Amino acid sequence: MSDAVQSFFGRDIPRWYFLSWLPEELGILLGIHEDFVEKTLKRGKIDLKNNVNNFFDRSLNLPEFYDDFNTNIGFAGILENRGKKDGFINFVAKLPKISMLTEKTCPRCKGTGKENNNEDCFNCCGTGKDSDVSWTKANIFSASFSLLFFVLDLFQDNTPSKNFQLMEINTIVEQGMGGGSLSGRIGAPMHRYLCGLAKKQDDIPEMTKAMKIAYKEMWRIREWDRFAFKSTLRPEGGFAAECIGNATGIHIDMQRYIKEMGGFEFTSHNVDTLLQQITLLVSLAALHDKAVSTIG
């Protein structure tokens, strides 16, 4: 573990960024403390533009990165500036539509919407329509968060926020197996909260619900698929979340479990697509909201 990672554990550190799930808008809110912009970016401690150029495979053909935090930020300005509150600049990115239904008939079920066994068609999920798939917006969405998470990790000052950093997240955007992997760290305040919650329940329904809504917005789900979304909460505060895939999800990294509620790391398994990554990211945003409603 690097020094920076180690120092995140076992301490209550003033918050410098957070995520929030916006189910009405079907988007993720990223709140970034103004100190990150003023003390780190503007003083040149982190070269955002340089990271933009080095971070991603050029074959992604990403559009221009907007880096003026007074306006929209991210690739193509996908994160809309919603103004400042309590020292945090709030940015909202709407979930990308990856699969869109067309007026054409589904080639698998010929428009009936059903498989031979009468379950919803595997291809069209019961709609009977064919669909067009585009990963362009998902690439822009995920690459924007990925880069911002990376530079936010480099922040080393203390903000005046009276709330604590609950989690840190890292994501990647690559082609192929594991190309949507995500990982992160749960801080001590969140770990204490989760341990308390685990005395009352063994899952986190808010995470499950958010994932279903998100996945359905970006793709679509069959009735049967609803069971593929799960969350679990363990007695020591570790959690797991699963979505559609091959045992696809995020879970506590027990090898890097910090005892005495000092925090822990989480990692992912078989997150091959950005559809899965963004779904799991939404579950983390929902978890953050749940914790904030209790511990601030």
Ligand SMILES: [Zn+2]
């Ligand atoms: Zn079909």
